[in-house]
Amino acid sequence: MPGRQQTVPPLIHMxxxxxLYVSEAKIHPREVDGRFDKLRTISTIVLLGxxxxxxxxxxxxxxxxxxxxxxxxxxxxxxTFWPQDFFFMAWLLVIAGVSLFFFTALAxxxxxxxxxxxxxxxxxxxWIERMVEGNRSKRIxxxxxxxxxxxxxxxxxxxxxxxxxxxxxxxxxxGYFTPILELAxxxxxxxxxxxxVFWVLFYSFATYGNAGIMREQVCKYMCPYARFQxxxxxxxxxxxxxxxxxxxxxxxxxxxxxxxxxxxxxxIDCTLCVQVCPTGIDIRDxxxxxxxxxxxxxxxxxxVMDKMGYPRGLVRYTTENALEGRPSRILxxxxxxxxxxLIALVxxxxxxxxxxxxxxxxxxxxxNALYRExxxxxxxxxxxxxVTNKTETDREIAVDVEGLPGLTLDPEAARFDAAxxxxxxxxxxxxxxxxxxxxxxxxxxxxxxxxADPDVxxxxxxxxxxxxx
Amino acid sequence: MSxxxxxxxxxxxxxAPRAWRRWSRRTExxxxxxxxxxLAACLATGIFFAQIDPRDIRLVLASSSEVIPQxxxxxxxxxxxxxxxxxxxxAIFLLRTGxxxxxxxxxxxxxxxxxxxxxx
Numbered sequence: 001m002p003g004r005q006q007t008v009p010p011l012i013h014m015x016x017x018x019x020l021y022v023s024e025a026k027i028h029p030r031e032v033d034g035r036f037d038k039l040r041t042i043s044t045i046v047l048l049g050x051x052x053x054x055x056x057x058x059x060x061x062x063x064x065x066x067x068x069x070x071x072x073x074x075x076x077x078x079x080t081f082w083p084q085d086f087f088f089m090a091w092l093l094v095i096a097g098v099s100l101f102f103f104t105a106l107a108x109x110x111x112x113x114x115x116x117x118x119x120x121x122x123x124x125x126x127w128i129e130r131m132v133e134g135n136r137s138k139r140i141x142x143x144x145x146x147x148x149x150x151x152x153x154x155x156x157x158x159x160x161x162x163x164x165x166x167x168x169x170x171x172x173x174x175g176y177f178t179p180i181l182e183l184a185x186x187x188x189x190x191x192x193x194x195x196x197v198f199w200v201l202f203y204s205f206a207t208y209g210n211a212g213i214m215r216e217q218v219c220k221y222m223c224p225y226a227r228f229q230x231x232x233x234x235x236x237x238x239x240x241x242x243x244x245x246x247x248x249x250x251x252x253x254x255x256x257x258x259x260x261x262x263x264x265x266x267x268i269d270c271t272l273c274v275q276v277c278p279t280g281i282d283i284r285d286x287x288x289x290x291x292x293x294x295x296x297x298x299x300x301x302x303x304v305m306d307k308m309g310y311p312r313g314l315v316r317y318t319t320e321n322a323l324e325g326r327p328s329r330i331l332x333x334x335x336x337x338x339x340x341x342l343i344a345l346v347x348x349x350x351x352x353x354x355x356x357x358x359x360x361x362x363x364x365x366x367x368n369a370l371y372r373e374x375x376x377x378x379x380x381x382x383x384x385x386x387v388t389n390k391t392e393t394d395r396e397i398a399v400d401v402e403g404l405p406g407l408t409l410d411p412e413a414a415r416f417d418a419a420x421x422x423x424x425x426x427x428x429x430x431x432x433x434x435x436x437x438x439x440x441x442x443x444x445x446x447x448x449x450x451x452a453d454p455d456v457x458x459x460x461x462x463x464x465x466x467x468x469x
Numbered sequence: 470m471s472x473x474x475x476x477x478x479x480x481x482x483x484x485a486p487r488a489w490r491r492w493s494r495r496t497e498x499x500x501x502x503x504x505x506x507x508l509a510a511c512l513a514t515g516i517f518f519a520q521i522d523p524r525d526i527r528l529v530l531a532s533s534s535e536v537i538p539q540x541x542x543x544x545x546x547x548x549x550x551x552x553x554x555x556x557x558x559x560a561i562f563l564l565r566t567g568x569x570x571x572x573x574x575x576x577x578x579x580x581x582x583x584x585x586x587x588x589x
Contacts, residue, residue, distance in 0.1 A: 070538040072522060086519035195539040214500075221497050222504040 027216060028143075029126065030136040030275040034299025043114040044123045052168075055175035067177050073421065079353070080421070082390060084360060088353065095345045100225070102338035104232040106330065108239045112225070112292035118218050119292065121169075121211035122278070125162060132158040136275065162212050163204075170204030216279040219292055226289050235320040236328045240293050242273075242284040242315045243323065250284070259310060266314050270304055273297035273315055283315055359397075359458040360388040361448050370465040377434040381464050385426045387448060389418035396451040399428070403444030404464055406433040415451065432464060439468045498561050506553035513549040518542060 057064035059077055066075045074081040081088060103110060112119060133139045133154055145151055174196055175183055186192045192200075210218055219226055233239075247267035259266065267284065274282045276296040281288050283297045301315040319328040366382035374380055389395050397418050401407050413428035430444070441463045449457045492500065523541025527534070 069518075069542055083519045083522075086516070089515065089519075193539075195537075195543055198543070217492060217500075218504075221492055222500050224505075 027278070027280040028136050028139050029278045029280075029296070030272070030300075031130060032276040032296045032299045032303075034302055036295035037299050040114055040123065040294060044120050047115065047120050048124060052172050055172060055180040063179050063181075065176065066179065069177055080390060080392065082360075082388065084388070085356075088349070091345070091349050091352075095342070095349065098338060098342050098345060101232050102335065102342050104229060105234065105237055105334050105338055108233070108237050109229065109291070109293035110238075112219065113294035116292075118210060118223075119294070121207055122215050124165065125211040125215075126278075128161045128165065129158055132161065162208060166204040166208040166212070167200065169207045170200040170202070173203040174199050216290070216292075219279060220290050226292075229289070234332070234334055235326075236330070236332055238317055238319060239287055240283060240291060240295055240298060240315065241287065241318050241320075241323060242267075242297075243313070243318075244284075244286075245323075247284065247314050255308065257308075266305070266310050268304065268308065272300040272304055276300045357458050358390045358456050359448060359450070360390065361446060361458040361460045362386040363446050363460040363462045365462055371467060373434070373467060374431070378431050379434040379466055380429055380431050383428045383430065383446075383462060385413065385428050385446065385448070387418050387424045387426065387458075389420060389422060389424065392420050394418070394420050397424075397448050398451045398454070400447045400449075401428075401430055401444055402447070404432045404442050405436045407431070407444065407464075430464065432466070434466055437466060439466050441465050494565075498558070498565070502554055502557035502561055506550055506557045509553040510546060510550035513553070514542070514546045517549070518545060 054065050055063065059075070062075060064075070064077050068075065072083055100111060129139070133142055142151060142154060171183070171187065172180075177199075178196060183192070183196065186196070243266075246265060248265045249263075250267035250269040251262075251264040252269050253262055253264060273284065274280075274297075276299070277283070278294060278296065279290045279292060281290045283291065295317065297315050298317065302312045305312045305314055321328045362385075364384040364386070366384070369382070372380045372382070385399065387397055389397075395418050397416055399409060399414050399416075401409050408431045410429040410431075413426050416424070416426055418424040428446075442465075443461060444464045445459055445461050447457055447459045449455075523536050523538045523545065526541055527536045
């Protein structure tokens with residue numbers, strides 16, 4: 001396009017008004033229709049559906065997903081986690097962190113735009129608002145209008161719906177920690193416990209405040225991810241960007257003006273991309289940390305380009321390299337390393353979970369005496385066996401001890417019952433022939449197994465002391 | 470739905486300077502402190518109670534009354550939140566009240582440069 005003046009705003013927008021305090025009206029994002037809006041709607045419904053339905057699922061005769069804090073065990077479908085399994089939780093957190101790095105390097109802030117609870121619940125609250133108060137211009141008009149019965153009614157209905165939705169959210173949250181059927185019964189009969197009421201209200205308040213009131217402010221002021229995302233980005237990461245070269249100089253024109261008939265760029269300066277933005281930024285100012293990559297501006301601009309008969313994609317998902325006419329690579333050292341790390345962590349966790357023993361054994365030596373001399377060269381050491389039966393049925397436990405010739409275990413400790421999901425403590429007297437081995441300490445090893453299923457084992461090492469004289 | 474081609478935005482005149490809905494310093498301080506300490510408190514609560522059963526706290530405190538697990542977890546969480554919140558507020562206070570880096574840098578640059586306007 002010869003003769004076209006090209007003013008290229010910097011890619012990183014410098015907000016020079018940082019010192020100016022401007023108290024500004026609420027952001028009323030305009031409704032938008034398009035591919036990415038559909039995707040966002042689907043992801044919101046799916047994610048909220050998972051959140052609200054999961055506690056109602058049953059598994060055998062219990063709640064499928066239940067974090068039972070008083071009993072100190074977490075149930076996730078077939079798996080039961082104990083406080084000793086905290087390691088898995090930490091591992092899961094590491095996987096979540098690496099995933100965030102991987103997906104950000106690859107696809108930019110998809111997390112923010114489609115999956116972050118902040119976005120998802122804000123979407124739900126905005127839908128309710130739109131349902132009651134109408135579209136953007138109606139909402140702005142309503143906000144400006146003096147108080148009247150209609151305004152009171154509309155605002156009241158919205159608040160009532162928001163609060164009910166928030167309370168349901170809080171109720172569901174507590175349902176992850178207290179059996180939800182019991183909880184529902186208590187709600188119906190008004191017999192909810194004090195702490196349950198407190199947590200329902202606490203979480204409802206947090207939902208209402210974050211999704212109803214604070215919204216994009218949370219992303220702008222409180223989200224750490226928005227600030228360090230630049231560390232995960234490179235020139236091949238997917239971003240939502242305005243094509244400055246194609247769009248500038250911007251300017252309004254009559255509908256149906258062919259592209260060739262004007263000196264202007266493709267941007268008709270309709271400001272729709274600004275109006276639909278939930279964080280209230282202008283994407284044409286370049287990449288900004290406030291941008292949550294929701295692609296609402298992409299949908300809005302595509303609609304306008306269709307109306308004008310211009311090709312789509314003036315605002316689009318692209319990469320910095322692509323914008324500058326260079327090829328973008330998906331496979332590059334950064335994504336390869338994050339990807340391999342992620343695969344290794346997931347495989348490791350799956351293997352660890354699959355081979356996780358249903359038994360756990362801790363052996364403590366008796367602190368009072370190193371050994372006790374019985375008659376006829378027999379030496380006795382005393383231990384405490386702490387056995388955790390992680391299954392959901394009562395089991396008989398068989399114990400073996402080895403490491404010294406002639407080691408024997410008293411019969412009461414060789415076989416005993418361990419209740420389902422309980423820690424069982426047993427005193428074990430172990431005897432050895434004092435003449436058969438050198439004086440001093442010897443390593444011995446305890447092995448426990450289910451009597452009915454000898455393949456499930458757990459071992460623990462300890463020391464056996466023989467007299468020095 | 471109207472796509473609003475060429476329409477003026479009712480809330481935002483086209484020639485108006487773009488104003489931002491901003492939080493005041495104080496709101497920002499409190500929100501950041503509350504949120505960062507909340508995250509830290511979640512982590513601390515998780516690690517702490519994975520090791521310690523709230524029912525055992527009774528033994529540590531040498532108290533004769535029974536600790537209700539729900540209350541133990543909740544109070545533990547709020548205790549961590551409070552402590553982390555204090556730390557966050559102190560950190561924010563020190564950052565906000567200390568000498569400003571940018572001002573110092575600007576002052577140094579102005580002192581080194583013969584012209585008074587750094588943009589010329």
